[in-house]
Amino acid sequence: MTQTLPLTGRDLFWPPADELTEAAERIRAVLGDWPPTHAPWRICLTAPDEPNGGDLIVIADAQQHGEQVARWLVQGAGVIVAAQGTAVLHLGGEKYRLEGQLAEDWIPALAAFLDCGFDPHDALVLALAWRDGDEIRGDDAFPHDIAHFPRVAGLPDAPAQAFARCPDRLGLYPVLPTAEWVERVVGFGVKTVQLRRKSAEPADELKREIARCVAAGRAHDAQVFINDHWQAALEAGAYGVHLGQEDVHTADLHALAAGGVRLGLSTHGFYEILTALHFRPSYIALGAVFPTTTKVMPTAPQGLKRLARYVRLLDGVVPMVAIGGIDLQVLPDVLATGVGCAAVVRAVTEAADPAGAVSALQHAFTQ
Incomplete structure (x- = not known):
């Protein structure tokens, strides 16, 4: 058992429950060492008199507690409605709906x-992926079998058909701001790039x-993805499109799949990975691995430990792309997790010698 993260003595449950605490500590001991959480969540099996933002209240029937649920949410608590085979988390104005064991x-x-x-939404995914007795089946019981996940x-x-496949290991994947950059970088021999234009324009x-990017990809036998558009x-007949989680509700995924366009989807944790897998994309991007200044991220940096867990979960399921704060210095550590693709931005676009930077980055994939 890890000696740095004991659970006994913490305010884990309301009402206090020694048996649940002992079971939680037994499970926690085989999940590996993780940085201590900065959010001391408390799981409430009955509602406390004054719920707060650290409480997750578990109930079996939302209708029975309708007015109370609304009040608890206003007070900042989260509510988990758990019934046979389903669990719905209400937290921060969002609903996370899961079906599983x-x-x-x-x-x-x-x-x-x-x-x-x-x-909480990712912890709930992992809790539903848990199987009784997993803690005694090996030294590392962290869920990794996608068949067990909700x-x-x-x-x-x-879409009726899965999105067209792309290579299992996409290698170096520069994300670039203009067609000029795309033309330059595919000219350096890079085989996978993305155009990401965020500014408004006619x-x-x-x-x-986009047409220039598609033409450059064809001329250099490179795979060009277009972000958002x-x-x-x-x-334009682009090889692929990269979308965010919110875009799957508005983009015509059926038309994209029917057109043979590859689809990459952004994710930031286990719940979003499951959401992405539902649409059977060509690859899943996971980030941000490290802090990044290129865009505002909805979650804290994932780090290498979590990246390694995602890689193991998705191995043989769908290609994965690591993204966020990756440069030449950290790339070997990123690749050591087993991921077959790393997206980079500033490591290329802000390099004094972009051609040299690309060469060095590509070389890291051959070590």
Whole structure:
């Protein structure tokens, strides 16, 4: 058992429950060493008189507690509605709906994963992936079999056909701001790039930029993904499109899949990975691995330990791309997790010698 993260003596459950605490500590001991959580969540099996922002209140029937649930949420607490085969987390104005197996020890497992620092929606995913007795089946019982994981409910229908495949290991993946940059970098021999234009611009100009990128990809036998602008990318015959989680509700995924366009989806944890897998994309991007200044991130940096867990979970399921704060200095550590692709931004676009930077980055993939 790890000696640095004992659970006994903490305010883990309300009302206090020694048996649940002992089970949580037993599970926690085989999950590996993680930085201490900065959010001391408390799982409430009955509602406290004054719930607060650190409470997760577990109930079996939302309708029975309708007015109370609304009040608890206003007070800042989270609510988990758990019934046979389903668990719905209400937290921060969001609903996280999961369908899967509720093991007898799912509540102490939830406490253990919260203690590992996972946000409640990801900890709930892992708790539903837990199987009773996993803690005695090996030194490392962290869930890694995708077949045991729950599924996200209430998502739009996925396309009838899965998205076209891309290589299992995409290698170096520069994310670039303009068509000029795309032309330069594929000219250096890079085989996978992405155009990410975030500034507002006339539609005709955007279409010209995308057309240039598509032409450059074809000329250099490179795979060019277009970020966000899926309609223009589809019209231009782009190799692929990269979208965020929110885009799956608005983009015509059926048209993209039917058109043979590859799809990459951004994710920031286990719940979003399950959401992405529902749509059977060509790859899943996971980040930010390290702090990054290129965009505002919805979650804290993932770090290498979590990246290694995601790689193990998705091995043989779907190609994975690590992204966020990656440069030549940290790239060997990133690749040591087993991930087959690393996206970079400033490591190329802010390099004094972009060609030399690309060469050095590519060389790291051959070590």
